Amino acid sequence: MARDEFVAQWGSLGTQWGINRTMAQIHALLMTAPEPMCTDEVMEKLEISRGNAHTNLKDLVGWNLVRIITKKGDRKEYFEAEKDVWKIFITISKERKRREIEPAIHLLRDCADRTKDEAAGPGRAFHQQMKDLDEFLSFGVKVADTVITMKHASALQWAMRLLG
Amino acid sequence: MARDEFVAQWGSLGTQWGINRTMAQIHALLMTAPEPMCTDEVMEKLEISRGNAHTNLKDLVGWNLVRIITKKGDRKEYFEAEKDVWKIFITISKERKRREIEPAIHLLRDCADRTKDEAAGPGRAFHQQMKDLDEFLSFGVKVADTVITMKHASALQWAMRLLG
């Protein structure tokens, strides 16, 4: 079945992305699930332990890629992935900005600050390199923040203008 | 010293990016080195083995983030990192496209193809999801390809228009 293939392969691709295999597989599974799934269904489908399923489901919720659904008269939690591609993109961009880019900017600023008095000598070039990297990433964040708040159609229109 | 701090911390950040710590550290070291460095200098500075230094230096060369310099009358290889931020960005974008995005697109197309006859039933939504993801990533690649071939100034101008 194509869906099983997708789930398995998306998991492998995930590892190359620096995401753990199970988390990527669960994401793929939920993204292609017609209905929200509960922990036991995920466990069974992927043949993984409860602890593993639980941890990764909650991590996905932490990434805002998956939300918890409750059905009345049923005390289990069900999990549903965001399926809208633009929303997925926005979510991942926000999270990566927060987890990966902002800490880097802080480091760069700190290192630039610490060397700002070294007008001459080897520290000069280092200071400038830190500033250049900071400036670039900060500008990138600004662009990302703008795109993140755009509607899909507006972003598309903007990008289309670039493509000519 | 600020540079040592930068090298160490860039290494830690690297792991969150899915890059191995040593590779990120070597990259940070070379990016802030006033002169190209040889394997022994890298080994000594980071206190790592020859094999480790060698492997990661060559991986960085494979990423096109570092190039090999030879000095006449000296048979050692020296390593120099690209320092221009825009060029680093272009290089990383190209490599990530090739290593991470394109394989994903192939998977999505394959899965879409295999289910294109399922006009009704549960396969319908799956097929559409694969197509949506493919379309989005493919469009992203087009945009990236355009940006990648731009001069820094042009890209800046384009982005500035977005920011208003």
Next chain:
DNA sequence: CGTTATTTTCAGATTTTAATGAAATTGTGA
């Protein structure tokens, strides 16, 4: 309350990834 379904945690086991160091290979100059 007590019972039961469900979620959460976490110590230990397993798997994966990365690093070491020494041996093998390559290449240069005398």
Next chain:
DNA sequence: TCACAATTTCATTAAAATCTGAAAATAACG
């Protein structure tokens, strides 16, 4: 061709990440 410097490989070891399974905690229901 030989000696030597440097690079490369790779079996082994070490470290980090991930997974399991069962126990503990939580919370819904009568």
